[in-house]
Amino acid sequence: MSNRRTLLRNSAAALGATALGAFVSAPAEARTRQQPRSSNARQHAEIVAVLRSYERALNASDVAGVVRLYTADAVLMAPNAPAAIGTDAVSAAYTGIFQAIDLDLAFEVAEVHVVSPEWAFLRSTSNGSVVVLANGAQIPSSNQELFVLQKCEGRWKLARYSFSSVLPSA
Numbered sequence: 001m002s003n004r005r006t007l008l009r010n011s012a013a014a015l016g017a018t019a020l021g022a023f024v025s026a027p028a029e030a031r032t033r034q035q036p037r038s039s040n041a042r043q044h045a046e047i048v049a050v051l052r053s054y055e056r057a058l059n060a061s062d063v064a065g066v067v068r069l070y071t072a073d074a075v076l077m078a079p080n081a082p083a084a085i086g087t088d089a090v091s092a093a094y095t096g097i098f099q100a101i102d103l104d105l106a107f108e109v110a111e112v113h114v115v116s117p118e119w120a121f122l123r124s125t126s127n128g129s130v131v132v133l134a135n136g137a138q139i140p141s142s143n144q145e146l147f148v149l150q151k152c153e154g155r156w157k158l159a160r161y162s163f164s165s166v167l168p169s170a
Contacts, residue, residue: 028114043114043156046150047122050156055107055126061098067091070158071150102131105141113170122147125166142166 007009050069057065065086068074076084101143105128114120123146130141148160 002163027141040114043120044112046156047112047120048109050149050158051107051109051124051147052159055105058103059105061102063091063094063098066094066106070161071152074158077160079164097098102134104128104130104134105143105166118151119159120149120151122149126163140167 013146037145044162054066054069057069057164067090070087070090072087073085074087074090076090078084078097080095081093084090105126107126108123110123110125111119112122123144126141126143126145128141129138143165144165145161147158150159151157
């Protein structure tokens, strides 16, 4: 049995090395179907612009401005809350958020990847403060975010969004 395992392991390693060698030696154009650099730069800028619009709307407590950035079938996944699915649920979630807190956050883009003509993801961090409207307490906020964007009718929109705090729990 141990000879068979060794044979299988060696065969798998050889197959993996062959596949890796073929991948590395193939021209870049054959490995990926990337769009020209100017198109990638344009799409990157468009996606970052969506994040900047989100940041402005979030800091202004603008429910309509935030929801406008989402797709019709959007999913918002906030910590300690069920997923908000669809624009009505996303709108209700942000209405509740803005009734409870006032946000002052600055987002920093960590990475943007366009994975197809219609799909991309953006990973970011945000830092700033939150004011609890019930008592006026101001607390620091530091998060990591993952946005999945979908191109709809020629515009990038937020299709899925999840975030979590990077601060130690109290």
